[in-house]
Amino acid sequence: MINNVVLVGRMTRDAELRYTPTDQAVATFALAVNRNFKNQDGEREADFIKCVIWRQQAENLANWVKKGDLIGVTGRIQTRSYKNQQEQRVYVTEVVAESFQLLESRGQQSNSQDSSFGNSSSMDIQDEDLPF
DSSP: OOOOEEEEEEESSOOEEEEOTTOOEEEEEEEEEEEEEEOTTSOEEEEEEEEEEEHHHHHHHHHHOOTTOEEEEEEEEEEEEEEOTTSOEEEEEEEEEEEEEEOSOHHHHHHOSSOTTSOOTTOOOOGGGSOO
């Protein structure tokens, strides 16, 4: 079986870093990932994908990546469940990230509000030019 995920998106907020009782770091975060098409109003929509990352990678993410940063994540999809306070079964589907990569410098982020991949002033690429 294959369960691989590759995402490129922007952090919706700073990662929330916690530690388990056995002192393992775990960080939760969400990525806003643009869809490859526009809606009927001509606007691009995004999916907000919940992610979790463990150990040293969790500490690195929490220390170096901030809200709005563009990152790449590799990992797998996982579904888990728990009972809430009302004894109802709640299901959660999330990406368990194995690694991440910061995809732009701090200077590029402030210049790239309309571009998903940094400063686009040197290239003129239209959506219809992209193969995906």
